[in-house]
Amino acid sequence: MFKQKSYDKLYTGGTLYLVPTPIGNLQDMTFRSVETLKKVEYIASEDTRNTQKLLNHFEINTPQISFHDHNYKERIPELLVKLQHGESIAQVSDAGMPSISDPGHELVVAAIAQGIPVVPLPGATAGVTALVASGLPADRFSFYGFLKRKKNEQQTELKNLLNQVETQIFYESPHRVKATVANFIEVFGPDRQVVLCRELTKLHEEFLRGTAEEVYQYLADHDVKGECCLLLEGATQVVTDEESWQEWSVSEHLTYMIEQEGLTSKDAIKQVAKLRKVPKQEVYMIYHQ
Incomplete structure (x- = not known):
């Protein structure tokens, strides 16, 4: 088990910062995020052109490195070398928190595996x-x-x-x-x-x-x-028994029979049609829509 300590004085490498960016309103950028982007050696950006607008607004001159879904496999080794040599990197997505439906997760995993500190900053999502x-x-x-x-x-x-x-x-x-x-x-x-x-x-x-x-x-x-x-909205009543099927749609009934009762789709269609007293072909058509 590796226990990360941000204050470990024996560590001489860089730090990977996960920096949130505004999801629309630039005023949602935090003071800490701006300061972090200014002090690191590089910013790993999902879209350098988009991030450059943010950097210009806050007068941040830190150089960017493109890091996105199409090049992360090539970029991660490069970024790890920089981090291991003592250079800190801030990773940002186009909007919001990195890794939340955006690139970043693979870099975090790789950094952790190499014992590199990963520091998340709170912000917009x-x-x-x-x-x-x-x-x-x-x-x-x-x-x-x-x-x-x-x-x-x-x-x-x-x-x-x-x-x-x-x-x-x-x-x-x-x-x-x-x-x-x-x-x-x-x-x-x-x-x-x-x-x-x-x-x-x-x-x-x-x-x-x-x-x-x-x-x-x-x-x-x-x-x-x-x-x-x-x-x-979440389900207001969790269906746990077959007696409640009268309140379901045909699709819901089929889902229950397949996932909860373990029936094949063929058997589920047959059983649902029998219980509901409707033609099997009608249930078949709904299942395959």
Whole structure:
């Protein structure tokens, strides 16, 4: 076991700082973050052009090194050498906390493996910022990030969350948010509470609160812009027995039979059709939508 001590006087290498950046409003940058970016030897940036705007605003002249999803395998050995030679590095993403749906995790793991101190700075993160103003319970929550894009794959992910009682947090593109809410309705039903947050901390910050059906109807009539954060109410009643299936949608019933009862999809379709007294072909079509 390696126990990190930031004050270890025997260590002569550099430090990896994880520095949050504003998610929209530059005034959310902390004094400590600005000071850290000024004092390190390098800044590892997800997008150097985007980060340069931030550096210019705060008159920070530290050189940048690009570090993103497409080059991290080549960059990590280079950054480790610099850290081992006593040069400190601040890692930043385009907005918010590094590693939260952004690059950074692999560098942190590599630094820890080499005994290099990793120092996180607190700061803005979109998911928690949206959560505390959503009106949904914030004492227990799960951050899921971006869902898969294809409908079937996304519904499969969502079905795994069917009985989660905590508030769920998702990130979504404005171009796909309507389809995602439609999948919420398909999997969780139309009455689950949903909150759509967009343009957090910016001039046009907006919260849209309502049932999944109400939010979907709004999105059907309006175009939304800006990165979106979707929050989903947790299950108010966890289904633990088969007697409650009358309250489920066909999709929910199938999910329970497959995941909780361990049936194959073929047997689950047959059993659900039998219990509901509907044609098997109808259940089959819903399963394969």
